[in-house]
Amino acid sequence: MKLYDYVLSGNCYKIRLLLDFLELSHEKRAVDFFPGREHKSDEFLQINPLGQIPVLEDDGAYIRDAQAILVYLASRYDPTATWWPVNDPSELGRVAQWLAFADSITSTASAARLHDVLGYDLDVAQARAGAHRLFRILDDHLANQELQGFNWIAGSNPTVADIACFPYVALAGDGGIELFYYPAIQRWIRRFVNLPRFKLMPGINIFD
Amino acid sequence: MTLDTFTRSQWYAIGRLPDFDGAEAKPVRLLSQDLTVSDKAGVLSVNDADGRSLLTQIRYGHLWTTLSDTPRPLYDMPEFDEPDRRLVTAGGVGVRCSGLRCVENFLDMAHFPFVHTDILGVEEHPSVESYDVSMDAEKDEIWATKCKFFQPMASAAASGGQITEYKYRVPHPYSTILYKTCPIRDNVWDLVGLFIQPVEEDECIVHSFILVFDDENTDTGLLHFQQNIFLQDRMILENQVPRKLPLDPRWELPTRADASSIAYRRWLKANELQWGVALFNEAA
Incomplete structure (x- = not known):
């Protein structure tokens, strides 16, 4: 199994997290996303015509899109079926719903980070405002979950929904987005970083 | 704060060479000033907001420029010439x-x-x-x-x-x-x-x-x-x-x-x- 990886990418970090959580042996192929833009090279476009990372190569097939890779890995390699809870349709529905939400976080919070860290030319005020709108929704949701005794986005166990939402929320400070106003998100981040086999990525501020 | 002589007299790296491939008045900010970089047939030039052409040099894999007409020399790193x-x-x-x-x-x-x-x-x-x-x-x-x-x-x-x-x-x-x-x-x-x-x-x-x-x-x-x-x-x-x-x-x-x-x-x-x-x- 091979992960096309960029060390500063939150979307690649999602896959690294799940590979570690599931203790799956794999190799990494470092992609020069910045400054080399290797993901837009002809060679890489053969692997993913969208020109995006991460890509996972497994059993001769290429899987693209961070959320799709999470679903694939959890479905295939998690014998407990908790990360992608196929045996509980209502929980599965909630997980899928928050996977879509994670994509919106990428297009806002991650965009602000690309602007601030790597100098991408985009409307950073709009990106930050969009991120704050989503974080308010996530913070309310996590607070409600806590009131019902649930520590995680979709229920009592961490799922791929938590992994999909975690990186660009936890890295928001890199893009000038303060998490100060989101106490339930801060508590959720603390729980997340204490998961077994969790590995930190630079830019993540642990609130303690 | 106005720009002091020591700061003004230095050379500054403003990007890697490939960053300016085919650049047409690409904006660059340096010392609170808006500059532009252009690539004309492989020759890079830097202009300030008034259109004045600034000194440039290519060294250590980067494009360098300065706001000064009489900058201090850029420091030497002979290791860049070592083979391997x-x-x-x-x-x-x-x-x-x-x-x-x-x-x-x-x-x-x-x-x-x-x-x-x-x-x-x-x-x-x-x-x-x-x-x-x-x-x-x-x-x-x-x-x-x-x-x-x-x-x-x-x-x-x-x-x-x-x-x-x-x-x-x-x-x-x-x-x-x-x-x-x-x-x-x-x-x-x-x-x-x-x-x-x-x-x-x-x-x-x-x-x-x-x-x-x-x-x-x-x-x-x-x-x-x-x-x-x-x-x-x-x-x-x-x-x-x-x-x-x-x-x-x-x-x-x-x-x-x-x-x-x-x-x-x-x-x-x-x-x-x-x-x-x-x-x-x-x-x-």
Whole structure:
């Protein structure tokens, strides 16, 4: 199994997290996303015509899109079926719903980070405002979950929904987005970083 | 704050050469001024907002420019001409603090175990042994030598923990270079350095490079190692208050471990550097 990886990418970090959580042996192929833009090279476009990372190569097939890779890995390699809870349709529905939400976080919070860290030319005020709108929704949701005794986005166990939402929320400070106003998100981040086999990525501020 | 002579008279790296391929008046910000870079048939030119053409030179994998008509010469790094070395340029990373703060952080070994945990330091070995700091009066630059630190993974080529010996060099208010023991060759130094582009007094873009002997890692592997380390620094840098560099001794008390930082601040003061410096009376 091979992960096309960029060390500063939150979307690649999602896959690294799940590979570690599931203790799956794999190799990494470092992609020069910045400054080399290797993901837009002809060679890489053969692997993913969208020109995006991460890509996972497994059993001769290429899987693209961070959320799709999470679903694939959890479905295939998690014998407990908790990360992608196929045996509980209502929980599965909630997980899928928050996977879509994670994509919106990428297009806002991650965009602000690309602007601030790597100098991408985009409307950073709009990106930050969009991120704050989503974080308010996530913070309310996590607070409600806590009131019902649930520590995680979709229920009592961490799922791929938590992994999909975690990186660009936890890295928001890199893009000038303060998490100060989101106490339930801060508590959720603390729980997340204490998961077994969790590995930190630079830019993540642990609130303690 | 107006631009002081020392700051104004320097050359500044504003990007890697490939960053300007086919550029047509590509905007670049330097020292609170809007500049543009253009690529005409492979020749790069830099203009200021009034259309004045600025001096340029291409060195160390980057395009350099200056606001001065009579700049101080750019410092020499003869290692760039040595065969077999590999140069990896890591691209510009934006940081919301004075570039002077980035230089000072780079010189500080005390943060290794806590910021670069299990890579450049381990929490069990936090102490910084004393080292020598000297001024090269002829070249007007600072050297910190005989720096030693236990590092579990000193570079991408390292296969285990080692006592790494370091030398630090500050030849320019916004540049600093680290010379570190090469893990795979005797009696040579690997170089890691920062060319900082001061954007505003409290904002900068850090262009970094590594120039190493390494038979094992791909260029992209080296790049990832370097960028990972720098992003760890970036978060610390952005949390420093104030964002400009305090030079007033009433403000921050350096300790012995900060000998290179003391020398750096003293050197900036001796050269009457003001741009990017926090004033004590602004503190309240």
